[in-house]
Amino acid sequence: MEAGRALGDVRTWGPLLFFQMRRLGVDSVPIAVFIAVFTGIVLALLSSYIFTGAVPLYFVGALVGKTVMMELGPVLTGMALAGRVGANIAAELGTMKVTEQVDALETLAYDKYSYLVVPRVLAATLMFPVVTAFAMAVGVTAGWITAINLLDLSTPEFLKGLRMFYQFKDIWFGLVKSASFGAAVALMGCLRGLGSEGGAQGVGAATTRAVVLGCEAILVLDAFWALVLL
Amino acid sequence: MIALDDVYKSFGAKRVLRGVTLQVPDGENTVIIGRSGSGKSVTLKLIVGLLEPDAGQVTVDGAVVQHLDREALTELRGRIGFVFQFAALFDSMTVADNIRLGLARRAVPGDEIERRVGESLAVVGLEGSEAKYPAELSGGMRKRVGIARAVALRPRYILYDEPTTGLDPVTSADMNELMVKTRDLGVTGVVVTHDMRSAYAVGDRIAMLHDGAIRQVGTPAELQATDDPVVRQFIEGRPDERTAV
Ligand SMILES: Nc1ncnc2c1ncn2[C@@H]1O[C@H](COP(=O)(O)OP(=O)(O)OP(=O)(O)O)[C@@H](O)[C@H]1O
Ligand SMILES: [Mg+2]
Numbered sequence: 001m002e003a004g005r006a007l008g009d010v011r012t013w014g015p016l017l018f019f020q021m022r023r024l025g026v027d028s029v030p031i032a033v034f035i036a037v038f039t040g041i042v043l044a045l046l047s048s049y050i051f052t053g054a055v056p057l058y059f060v061g062a063l064v065g066k067t068v069m070m071e072l073g074p075v076l077t078g079m080a081l082a083g084r085v086g087a088n089i090a091a092e093l094g095t096m097k098v099t100e101q102v103d104a105l106e107t108l109a110y111d112k113y114s115y116l117v118v119p120r121v122l123a124a125t126l127m128f129p130v131v132t133a134f135a136m137a138v139g140v141t142a143g144w145i146t147a148i149n150l151l152d153l154s155t156p157e158f159l160k161g162l163r164m165f166y167q168f169k170d171i172w173f174g175l176v177k178s179a180s181f182g183a184a185v186a187l188m189g190c191l192r193g194l195g196s197e198g199g200a201q202g203v204g205a206a207t208t209r210a211v212v213l214g215c216e217a218i219l220v221l222d223a224f225w226a227l228v229l230l
Numbered sequence: 231m232i233a234l235d236d237v238y239k240s241f242g243a244k245r246v247l248r249g250v251t252l253q254v255p256d257g258e259n260t261v262i263i264g265r266s267g268s269g270k271s272v273t274l275k276l277i278v279g280l281l282e283p284d285a286g287q288v289t290v291d292g293a294v295v296q297h298l299d300r301e302a303l304t305e306l307r308g309r310i311g312f313v314f315q316f317a318a319l320f321d322s323m324t325v326a327d328n329i330r331l332g333l334a335r336r337a338v339p340g341d342e343i344e345r346r347v348g349e350s351l352a353v354v355g356l357e358g359s360e361a362k363y364p365a366e367l368s369g370g371m372r373k374r375v376g377i378a379r380a381v382a383l384r385p386r387y388i389l390y391d392e393p394t395t396g397l398d399p400v401t402s403a404d405m406n407e408l409m410v411k412t413r414d415l416g417v418t419g420v421v422v423t424h425d426m427r428s429a430y431a432v433g434d435r436i437a438m439l440h441d442g443a444i445r446q447v448g449t450p451a452e453l454q455a456t457d458d459p460v461v462r463q464f465i466e467g468r469p470d471e472r473t474a475v
Contacts, residue, residue, distance in 0.1 A: 005300070096320075099316070099318060099321075100314050100316065100318035101318050101319075101320055101321070103275070103280050103314070103318060104312070104319075104320070105320075106278075106280060106307065107280070107307055107310065107311075107312035108335055108379075108383075109304045109305075109307040109308045109332070109335050109336070110331075110335060111300070111304065
C-alpha cells in the first residue's frame with residue numbers, strides 16, 4: 001500500500017536512484033571480491049580433501065561451481081552487504097530522523113518513502129545481484145587457480161567438472177536470491193533507521209538491529225527460495 | 231487561517247497539551263511564549279501534521295489536518311514554511327541545495343530558484359555561503375539558513391520555532407526585522423520564542439502556553455498590562471518562588 005504508492009512516484013526517486021546504486025552497489029565490490037577469493041580457495045581445497053580417492057578429482061570443479069553460484073556467492077555476499085549496506089542505511093536515516101531532517105523533508109512537501117526509502121531499496125535490489133555476479137566469477141576463478149596450482153588438477157579437468165553439472169538455472173537462482181536479499185537488507189535498514197528514537201544511542205541500537213534483521217532475513221529467504229525454486 | 235480547537239496531546243504518560251485553543255489570524259504574526267517543555271514545538275508540529283493530536287482539531291484554511299490524505303497533506307505543506315528549533319538542515323547538502331530542495335518540489339523554474347537562493351541568503355546576511363556545508367557553519371548561521379530555507383518558499387504561512395535563540399543581539403534584531411517584513415508581504419507567522427524582546431518586536435498578538443493550555447492571548451500592550459501572576463512572572467523573567475531552600 002504505502003510502498004506501492006511511493007513506488008509510483010518516479011519523479012521523486014528517479015534522480016536519486018543512480019547515486020544510491022553507485023554508493024550501495026559499486027562501493028561494495030571490493031569486500032565482495034575479497035570474500036569470494038577466499039571462498040573459492042577454501043572450497044577447492046575442501047572438496048579435494050572430501051573426494052580423496054573415492055571420487056574423481058575433476059568433481060572439484062563441479063563442487064566449486066555449484067556451491068559458489070547457488071549458495072555461498074549470494075549468501076556470503078549478502079551477509080557482508082547486510083553489514084555494510086544495512087548499517088549504512090540505518091545509520092544515515094537514523095541520524096536524519098533524530099536530527100529532525102526527516103521532519104524537515106516532510107515539511108518541504110517530500111514524501112519520506114518516495115524520497116528516502118524507494119531509491120535505497122531499489123538500488124540494493126538491483127545492485128546486490130550485480131555484486132554477487134562479480135563474486136561468483138571471482139570465486140570460481142579463485143577455485144580454478146587453486147585447483148591447478150595446489151591440487152593435482154589441470155584446467156581441462158577443472159572445466160570438465162564445472163560443466164558437467166552446470167545448469168543455467170544455477171546462476172539465475174543465485175541472482176534472484178541475491179536480489180531478494182538486497183531488498184530485504186535495504187528495507188530493514190530503512191525501517192529501523194526511520195524508527196530511531198532519541199539520539200546517538202538510539203541510532204546505534206537501530207543500526208545493530210538493522211544488521212541482525214538483515215542477516216536473519218537472508219537466511220530465511222535462502223531457505224524459502226530453496227523450497228520454492230529447487 | 232490556522233486554528234487549534236481544544237487540542238490534546240500526550241507522549242506516554244506525559245500530558246503535554248490539555249485543551250489548547252488558539253486562532254492565528256491571517257496576515258499577522260502570532261507569538262507563542264511559554265516555559266521550556268510547555269509544548270510550543272509540539273504545537274507547531276501539530277499544525278503541519280508531523281504529529282497528530284489525541285483529541286481536538288487543528289485546521290488550516292478550513293481543512294482538518296489530521297483528516298487529510300497524503301496528497302492533500304503534501305499540498306497543505308506546500309503552503310507552510312517551517313523553521314526548526316535546531317535548524318534541521320540536510321547535512322549531506324550544501325546550504326544552497328538545502329534551499330533549492332523545497333523550491334524544486336514546488337516546480338519553481340530553474341533561474342527563479344537560483345534567484346531566490348541568493349535573495350533569501352542575502353536577507354539573513356549569509357550571502358556567499360552557498361557552497362558551504364552545514365557542518366562548516368556556526369549554530370547561529372545554521373539557524374539563519376533554516377530561516378532562509380523557509381522564507382525562500384514564499385509560503386502563505388511560516389512557523390518559526392525559536393528563530394532568535396542562540397543569535398547575537400544584532401543578528402536577533404535583524405531576524406526580528408525580517409519577520410516583520412515577511413508579515414508585511416502578507417505572510418502569516420507563528421513565532422515560538424522565549425525571547426520577550428523578540429516577542430514584542432514581531433508579535434501582533436502574543437499567546438502564552440502554560441500547563442498545557444493557552445493562559446492568555448493579547449496584544450503586546452495587553453500582555454504587559456496583565457495582572458495574571460503567571461504571565462507577569464514569565465514576561466518579567468522572575469525566578470520561581472521556592473518554598474524551602
Ligand atoms: N517525540 C516526542 N516523544 C516524547 N516526548 C516528547 C516528544 N516531543 C516532545 N515531547 C515532550 O513534550 C514536552 C514538550 O516538548 P516541546 O518540545 O514542545 O517543548 P517546548 O515548549 O518547545 O520547549 P523548549 O522551549 O525547550 O523548546 C516535553 O516534555 C517533551 O519531553
Ligand atoms: Mg521547542
